[in-house]
Amino acid sequence: LEPESHDYALAQVHMLPLLQLKEKAVGNLKNYAISLKNRLMYIKLAIDQVKCLKKSTNSTSIFDKFKLTRLLHFDLKKWVEILKENPAIKEIAISQSLRPKMASKIDYYEGLYAINRLQSTYRLEHTEMANGLLGERQYRTKPWSSLECLMVGYVFYLDEKFQGAERWFQLALERYFKNPKLFEIFGWNRDLILKLLMKASQSSGRYKAALGYAERAKSNCYWQEQITRLKNLSMQPEVLKPAEPKNKYKYKPACRMQYPDKHNLHCRYLKSSPFLKLAPIQVEELNLEPPINMYHNLINEKEISVLKNLSSAHLKRSQFVTEDNTLVKDFSNLRTCKTMRLQENVNEKLLKNLNQRITDATGLSVLESEELQLTNYGIGGHLYEHQDASFNLSSEFWNSGNRVITALFYLSDVAQGGETLFPHLDLRVHTQKGSLLVWDNLLLNGSIDWRVEHISCPILMGDKWLATKWLREKPQMFIRRCPLKLKPVPEFHKEAFEQKFFGENDQPQQFSL
Numbered sequence: 390l391e392p393e394s395h396d397y398a399l400a401q402v403h404m405l406p407l408l409q410l411k412e413k414a415v416g417n418l419k420n421y422a423i424s425l426k427n428r429l430m431y432i433k434l435a436i437d438q439v440k441c442l443k444k445s446t447n448s449t450s451i452f453d454k455f456k457l458t459r460l461l462h463f464d465l466k467k468w469v470e471i472l473k474e475n476p477a478i479k480e481i482a483i484s485q486s487l488r489p490k491m492a493s494k495i496d497y498y499e500g501l502y503a504i505n506r507l508q509s510t511y512r513l514e515h516t517e518m519a520n521g522l523l524g525e526r527q528y529r530t531k532p533w534s535s536l537e538c539l540m541v542g543y544v545f546y547l548d549e550k551f552q553g554a555e556r557w558f559q560l561a562l563e564r565y566f567k568n569p570k571l572f573e574i575f576g577w578n579r580d581l582i583l584k585l586l587m588k589a590s591q592s593s594g595r596y597k598a599a600l601g602y603a604e605r606a607k608s609n610c611y612w613q614e615q616i617t618r619l620k621n622l623s624m625q626p627e628v629l630k631p632a633e634p635k636n637k638y639k640y641k642p643a644c645r646m647q648y649p650d651k652h653n654l655h656c657r658y659l660k661s662s663p664f665l666k667l668a669p670i671q672v673e674e675l676n677l678e679p680p681i682n683m684y685h686n687l688i689n690e691k692e693i694s695v696l697k698n699l700s701s702a703h704l705k706r707s708q709f710v711t712e713d714n715t716l717v718k719d720f721s722n723l724r725t726c727k728t729m730r731l732q733e734n735v736n737e738k739l740l741k742n743l744n745q746r747i748t749d750a751t752g753l754s755v756l757e758s759e760e761l762q763l764t765n766y767g768i769g770g771h772l773y774e775h776q777d778a779s780f781n782l783s784s785e786f787w788n789s790g791n792r793v794i795t796a797l798f799y800l801s802d803v804a805q806g807g808e809t810l811f812p813h814l815d816l817r818v819h820t821q822k823g824s825l826l827v828w829d830n831l832l833l834n835g836s837i838d839w840r841v842e843h844i845s846c847p848i849l850m851g852d853k854w855l856a857t858k859w860l861r862e863k864p865q866m867f868i869r870r871c872p873l874k875l876k877p878v879p880e881f882h883k884e885a886f887e888q889k890f891f892g893e894n895d896q897p898q899q900f901s902l
């Protein structure tokens with residue numbers, strides 16, 4: 390029975406076993422090929438022997454007569470045995486034992502959706518993407534084959550993004566000729582691609598194009614019917630459907646948007662305690678109001694690898710509580726990472742040190758704070774727009790008050806994408822290994838600051854790791870500044886905000902073949 394999901398695609402670190410699995414599978418196939426070759430060699434030998442028998446049947450020579458009886462007694466018996474043997478029984482057993490560990494359907498679809506998410510978020514051009522070009526950056530990789538293009542297109546098709554689907558199917562058709570045999574193994578052929586092209590173009594309202602595809606297929610009853618049907622349809626005026634259905638989430642437009650540089654920001658040294666006088670912390674202001682700061686070099690290489698090693702085996706797909714209070718795994722595709730919490734006793738010294746550094750940086754108490762959360766993102770990993778503070782504090786989990794501060798250690802640099810983005814503040818924060826990002830989730834009066842809603846942008850290239858600490862409100866009672874000094878917060882203008890991200894021209898794009 391195939392497992393539901395191995396959750397391979399949700400954490401980069403959990404994809405490593407897949408690479409090992411691939412090596413094993415390839416090694417096994419090679420051995421299988423060797424077994425088949427050996428058998429073929431025996432059979433060829435047998436044929437040669439029989440051939441020489443035939444030639445000798447008329448001979449009266451004693452040598453030949455003896456040869457004939459010997460061959461018929463020994464050799465032929467052996468050949469019959471060889472024919473009956475399964476040539477690669479071991480390799481077949483190995484390939485069966487590898488099956489349960491292979492990527493499941495869910496793993497596969499999560500990988501495909503990641504590609505789809507990256508393309509739609511960053512508006513990547515499909516041919517460039519299939520050739521390893523992501524935005525401005527060219528990666529050294531083998532171009533995607535017809536099979537990959539077909540599959541990526543199929544997910545666009547399922548998602549009702551028909552123009553995107555058509556483009557990928559076109560690329561699949563262009564690349565089909567490079568390896569048609571590979572296609573046939575799966576029972577597919579060129580006409581299948583044409584069928585998908587016809588369906589995609591018809592669904593986006595492009596009837597003439599659909600007819601064009603139908604006419605390129607090998608003629609048979611099915612295609613004749615399609616041609617007649619599409620000829621009728623294409624008499625009607627074409628009404629292009631939008632290229633992309635509207636999405637209620639803002640992370641895609643927010644992540645692809647360019648934001649202006651900020652001015653009047655400073656870097657300084659924090660020397661507010663005797664210890665910090667000896668080892669001041671370098672602080673970089675990223676935003677003034679509300680304050681968002683980056684504290685540099687607060688965790689070193691060695692500590693980072695300890696955290697990764699402690700957590701890797703325990704990272705899990707996130708779960709949520711349903712209305713009837715049961716925990717279920719999150720398959721929503723809104724948060725494509727895995728997390729775990731480190732209990733203080735697993736490495737008391739390190740975790741105490743990290744807590745102390747958070748206190749040094751923020752001046753706040755880590756008492757009653759949540760256990761450090763380790764996060765590793767998967768392929769195209771992202772987290773949609775959200776607030777860390779909760780609007781409902783009724784459960785026991787919130788006894789220490791709301792999440793007043795988020796303190797987030799970056800445990801890796803990400804080559805492309807994967808920034809922490811604050812869409813209301815026009816602030817994109819690039820991950821920086823060893824630095825601590827800190828922001829306030831609450832205003833001084835305890836209400837949630839709408840301005841710090843944030844996103845983790847889909848990762849184009851690289852591996853993103855975080856260690857996050859959420860400080861709680863109650864332990865700060867005598868530490869945090871007094872609510873009387875509350876600065877007025879600008880009002881939230883929903884329409885303007887939506888216009889900013891969804892106001893892009895959403896006329897259907899002109900499509901040319």
Ligand SMILES: O=C(O)CCC(=O)C(=O)O
Nearest residue numbers: 772777808809843844845
């Ligand atoms: O990945 C990031 O940059 C932000 C993570 C985050 O917002 C969270 O875990 O709540």
Ligand SMILES: [Fe+2]
Nearest residue numbers: 775776777843
């Ligand atoms: Fe968050």
